[in-house]
Amino acid sequence: MSNLIPFLILTVLISIACGESQNLNAQQKQGKKIYESLCDKCHRLIEPTQHTDSEWKLAVERFGTKLKLQQSDKDAVVQYLIVVNEK
Ligand code: HEC
Numbered sequence: 320m321s322n323l324i325p326f327l328i329l330t331v332l333i334s335i336a337c338g339e340s341q342n343l344n345a346q347q348k349q350g351k352k353i354y355e356s357l358c359d360k361c362h363r364l365i366e367p368t369q370h371t372d373s374e375w376k377l378a379v380e381r382f383g384t385k386l387k388l389q390q391s392d393k394d395a396v397v398q399y400l401i402v403v404n405e406k
Contacts, residue, residue: 350399367404375400
């Protein structure tokens with residue numbers, strides 16, 4: 320019985336850790352997908368933490384337009400980046 324306790328603690332810790340990175344809403348998940356599939360075409364994928372919210376808005380507007388993304392896709396990418404950049 321006491322063998323179960325470390326197992327339970329581990330399970331709780333894993334679910335907390337996973338919960339944090341999976342805490343994206345549908346729009347942000349869509350943005351992540353677009354970001355990871357299109358924004359690495361010309362350069363390596365830039366870490367979201369490397370730019371502030373306002374810098375990301377400008378960059379997504381600029382490169383998103385180049386990629387001919389719809390406004391709703393650009394919005395999704397921005398929402399994803401600004402929720403994960405921690406700035
Ligand atoms: C058509 C090619 C191309 C695509 C596609 C592209 N980029 Fe870029 N990106 C560049 C080039 C070239 C530079 C460096 C020179 C400059 O700033 O114009 C750059 C620079 C950047 C920078 C600033 C430099 C840095 O290291 O932080 C950011 C931010 C950026 N891109 C974001 C994006 C995002 C977000 C997307 C997807 C929406 C994207 N890029 C897609 C060509 C591209």
